[in-house]
Amino acid sequence: MEVENIKPWLFRVQPYQGESLSHFLGRFRRANDLTPTGLGKAAGLGGAIARWEKFRFNPPPTRQQLEALAVVVGVDADRLAHMLPPAGVGMKLEPIRLCAVCYTESPCHKIEWQFKVTQRCDRHKLSLLSECPNCGARFKFPALWADGWCQRCFMTFTDMAQCQKHY
Template sequence: MEVENIKPWLFRVQPYQGESLSHFLGRFRRANDLTPTGLGKATGLGGAIARWEKFRFNPPASRQQLEALATVVGVDADSLEEMLAPARVGMNLEPIRLCAACYADSPCHKIEWQFKATKGCDRHKLHLLSECPNCGGRFKIPALWIDGHCQRCFMRFTEMENYQKFVEV
């Protein structure tokens, strides 16, 4: 058997309900010890992976690109498309926002938190956080969220719920 015929295997990562593509790509890459460049090469998408992790979708991800990504990550293209903001919905690239109460229920970044129209969490009736309430540091891109804490002071996201204010209805 020749070495060229050995195909690499990858660990599968199941997406969370409502998870953003940025967060999913970061989890997938860490599970498989890949860099954005390595995943870009494996999928044939090059620098698109790094752009998508930063919520840069100009040009938007095509169906063909999502299918190429789906082949490698083992998640169907329709599920990957759900991790993107719908075309009719505007997105905030920055700041990265978080509902600590939602994160406590499901440890992932939700794509809806980045929608321009989203002012707070509909489920918990709380304002979204855009910085750590302990140190004031802005949240990193979700692809870099490793253990669910502020990367500056290490305050856990789940502890931040006490600092979220209620949304007035």
């Protein structure tokens, strides 16, 4: 057997319901010890992965790009498309927002939290957090949420739930 015929294997990561593409890509990369550039090369997408992790979807990913990514991550292209904002829905690139109660129930960033029309968590009737209630640091992009805590003071997202306000 020749070395160039050996295909690398990757750990599969299952997406969560409602998970943003940014968060999913970060989880997949960490599970496989990949950089955004490495994942982009593996999928033949160049710098697109780094843009998508920052919610920069202009231009939006094409069907062909999603299918190329699907081959590498082992998730159907249609499922990946559901991790993107629907056509015509405006996105807030910043600040990154979080419902800590939702995160406690399902540890992922939900794409709907970044929609311009979303001001609160309708499920829990709570305002969304856009910064750590302990130290005031803005949240990093979800692709960087390795541990589910503030990257400045280490307060967990679960502990932040008690700081959210009811509306």
